[in-house]
Amino acid sequence: MSETRVAWAGLIEVLAEAGERFAGEEWMVVDDRDVAEAHRTIAHILQSGLVSHAEFDPERPVWRRIGTATRKMNNGGNPDAIYFEAPIRGDRTYRITGNLAQAVYTAFTVEAGANNGSYPDRTDGILNDTQFDVAADGSYEIILGGKPRDRNWLKLSADAGRLTSRHYFEWKSPAAAADVHVPLTISNLDPPDGPPPPWNDDLVAAAIGRVTTHVRSKTIDGLRPADHAARPDWVGRIPNEFPVPQEPGDFALAAADAHYSLGRWLLGPDEALVITGRWPECRFASVCAWNRFQQTLDYLNRPVSRNRATTTLEADGSFRMVVAHADPGVPNWIDTEGRASGTLFFRFFLAEGDVEPLSAEVVPFDSRPI
Numbered sequence: 001m002s003e004t005r006v007a008w009a010g011l012i013e014v015l016a017e018a019g020e021r022f023a024g025e026e027w028m029v030v031d032d033r034d035v036a037e038a039h040r041t042i043a044h045i046l047q048s049g050l051v052s053h054a055e056f057d058p059e060r061p062v063w064r065r066i067g068t069a070t071r072k073m074n075n076g077g078n079p080d081a082i083y084f085e086a087p088i089r090g091d092r093t094y095r096i097t098g099n100l101a102q103a104v105y106t107a108f109t110v111e112a113g114a115n116n117g118s119y120p121d122r123t124d125g126i127l128n129d130t131q132f133d134v135a136a137d138g139s140y141e142i143i144l145g146g147k148p149r150d151r152n153w154l155k156l157s158a159d160a161g162r163l164t165s166r167h168y169f170e171w172k173s174p175a176a177a178a179d180v181h182v183p184l185t186i187s188n189l190d191p192p193d194g195p196p197p198p199w200n201d202d203l204v205a206a207a208i209g210r211v212t213t214h215v216r217s218k219t220i221d222g223l224r225p226a227d228h229a230a231r232p233d234w235v236g237r238i239p240n241e242f243p244v245p246q247e248p249g250d251f252a253l254a255a256a257d258a259h260y261s262l263g264r265w266l267l268g269p270d271e272a273l274v275i276t277g278r279w280p281e282c283r284f285a286s287v288c289a290w291n292r293f294q295q296t297l298d299y300l301n302r303p304v305s306r307n308r309a310t311t312t313l314e315a316d317g318s319f320r321m322v323v324a325h326a327d328p329g330v331p332n333w334i335d336t337e338g339r340a341s342g343t344l345f346f347r348f349f350l351a352e353g354d355v356e357p358l359s360a361e362v363v364p365f366d367s368r369p370i
Contacts (some may be wrong), residue, residue, distance in 0.1 A: 003205035022219040041293040049214035053117040058089040072295040079174035079299035090160040093146030099183040100138040105168040114161030117210035119217035127154040239266035245355040259348040272324035277358040283350040290343040302335040
């Protein structure tokens with residue numbers, strides 16, 4: 001039997017196992033809505049594997065967009081951001097060119113141990129737009145790996161496997177849903193001679209294997225809901241409470257120059273969650289709602305996120321947000337889509353000083369004013 005047929009059978013087997021386990025009681029999936037959403041998540045993960053990992057060549061890297069409104073990320077999407085990734089290896093040198101394209105924050109992070117479709121072990125380096133030179137027209141050039149340079153350079157670790165780019169926009173409508181062109185190129189400065197070999201049985205089998213590994217790492221080999229010990233301190237453990245915002249360190253796929261606070265709402269059918277806080281002085285700030293599988297909610301059609309441009313402030317400069325199943329008739333509603341539970345992720349990039357804690361209170365939805 002060909003290696004391609006063996007690899008294809010392996011992918012089908014993993015998809016079937018994910019459908020049973022990731023969409024089952026092991027991941028606390030019990031009702032029909034959760035079962036449906038778990039399978040939608042698996043389908044999106046399969047899509048991301050096919051888009052980003054099947055044809056994965058660090059010798060001839062190509063940028064691929066991570067997530068869209070119809071191909072959701074399941075580990076950190078944001079309606080105000082556009083993300084890309086490219087395959088790399090630690091013993092090569094690359095040139096990146098791009099343009100800020102009006103983004104308020106642009107950064108590149110090296111994902112280590114992220115080879116062959118696997119989930120990265122850690123983030124092993126970051127370079128944001130305060131650390132590289134930007135021309136008057138917004139263009140820039142960065143060197144990745146190779147001989148150290150004083151500026152416009154990002155080191156590559158020996159096990160570097162992927163490069164992630166982040167482009168954040170603070171608009172009144174979600175940038176991720178807009179037709180935004182972010183100019184971006186990447187080229188290997190140590191390219192191999194000649195073109196790549198034609199696709200054959202071994203190469204196609206390896207490509208399918210990377211997709212299989214990607215699906216496994218995001219589903220049946222990923223964290224289970226009960227794996228609290230493996231979660232960082234900025235991830236809340238008690239419903240309707242938010243940890244003090246803090247930097248994520250080298251947590252995989254995180255931005256080390258941000259402050260994060262992630263909490264979960266848990267509400268009855270006639271309850272709402274009121275969150276109060278204050279946006280810090282920073283480059284970018286937002287909160288967005290996720291489902292239980294860490295996917296953004298329907299930002300195309302519903303108010304499921306807030307940034308500073310879409311937040312109405314109180315007289316003292318603080319904000320007051322209402323998380324609820326229906327429009328409460330006051331500013332800063334975050335729509336839960338009727339979900340009893342879900343996740344809210346606050347992000348603050350390049351914050352100046354400490355970020356104030358967030359306060360939250362469950363109130364009756366029909367109380368007026370909320």
